[in-house]
Amino acid sequence: MLFAPLRHGLVACRKGRREACRSGPDPRAGFTLIEVLAALVITTAFVAVVLPYAGRLATHWWVGETTVEAADGWMQAIARMSDDLAEAVPLEVGQGEPRMLAFRGGADVIRFVRPALGGSGGRDLEVVSYAVQSTAAGQALVRQSRRLDPGGFDADPAGSATVTLIEGPFRFRLVTLDRDGTRRRGWDAPDRMPTAVELSVAATGRQPVPAAPISMPVVARQPAVVARPKSATP
Numbered sequence: 390m391l392f393a394p395l396r397h398g399l400v401a402c403r404k405g406r407r408e409a410c411r412s413g414p415d416p417r418a419g420f421t422l423i424e425v426l427a428a429l430v431i432t433t434a435f436v437a438v439v440l441p442y443a444g445r446l447a448t449h450w451w452v453g454e455t456t457v458e459a460a461d462g463w464m465q466a467i468a469r470m471s472d473d474l475a476e477a478v479p480l481e482v483g484q485g486e487p488r489m490l491a492f493r494g495g496a497d498v499i500r501f502v503r504p505a506l507g508g509s510g511g512r513d514l515e516v517v518s519y520a521v522q523s524t525a526a527g528q529a530l531v532r533q534s535r536r537l538d539p540g541g542f543d544a545d546p547a548g549s550a551t552v553t554l555i556e557g558p559f560r561f562r563l564v565t566l567d568r569d570g571t572r573r574r575g576w577d578a579p580d581r582m583p584t585a586v587e588l589s590v591a592a593t594g595r596q597p598v599p600a601a602p603i604s605m606p607v608v609a610r611q612p613a614v615v616a617r618p619k620s621a622t623p
Contacts, residue, residue, distance in 0.1 A: 400453075416521035440576055463599060467528060468555035470588070471605040473517050473532075476503040479582050479609045481512065490605075492583065493541050494565040495575030497521040499586060516542060518549070521561040527593055546551040558594030563587070566604070582609045 456522040480491040489620045491502040505513040514537040528588050533549035565576040565583040576583055589602040 392588075413436070414595075433453070460516055462555060465604070469532065469554060470519060470586075473519075473522075474501070474586055474605045475608045477501040477582065477607050477609055478503055478514065480542075489579040490582055491516075492576060493543070494563065494573070494583065496562055496574045499563055499565070499576070500542075501592055502542065505536065506534075510528070516549075518519075521563070524556055525560040528561050530588075532553045532559055557596050558592060559596075559598060560591040560593060562589045563590075564589065582607050619620055 477492065478501075482489060482491045482502075491500075493500045498518060500512050500516060500518040503517055505515040512620065514535050516537050517535040520531050520533065522531050530553070534553045534556055535549040562574075564587040565573045566585040566587060567573060567578075568581070568584055572587065575581075585604050585606045587602045587604045590598040592598045
């Protein structure tokens with residue numbers, strides 16, 4: 390009877406049940422408690438070391454994305470404004486004498502005439518204004534445009550097509566430059582156009598802004614023309 394278990398084991402081995410003859414722990418068994426605790430300690434230490442660097446990397450990536458988007462917005466706004474000013478027409482407007490050229494300027498608005506976008510051969514003109522407006526975020530640079538009424542260059546811009554070019558925690562300032570280099574915060578010279586318009590931007594938040602004032606030339610290649618009412622068709 391004492392050797393009955395041994396005989397039973399030998400018979401099992403002879404029948405092919407090799408797993409019954411193996412000694413030691415079962416290789417299919419799970420981890421022990423000590424192994425699990427050791428893995429948790431190592432993982433916690435690794436996360437504690439890596440997490441601050443991952444947070445900084447994510448912050449730098451987000452700042453980089455924001456900077457690229459802001460730079461793209463500034464480039465589009467400056468390109469639009471530069472193109473408009475380069476096409477400014479020295480148009481004579483007004484009813485009295487002497488007649489004044491169609492260009493008005495101030496610290497927060499400029500207004501002038503340019504060939505209408507999509508017009509027929511440059512004959513159609515439009516009044517373009519760039520105005521600084523206060524918003525909940527700070528200030529915005531807004532472009533307004535409308536078809537030119539020969540007698541209404543200085544009319545109320547109500548009904549104009551309005552596009553906000555840049556908006557955010559900024560402070561804008563517009564300055565006009567005269568032929569002798571004089572910088573003016575307002576422009577009312579009746580007989581000449583400014584040579585350039587300068588846009589200065591100061592940040593009131595963390596968003597990036599152009600570091601230096603942006604100077605945009607007023608080319609005024611076309612000779613002065615007189616705005617006359619269109620004759621009524623019979």
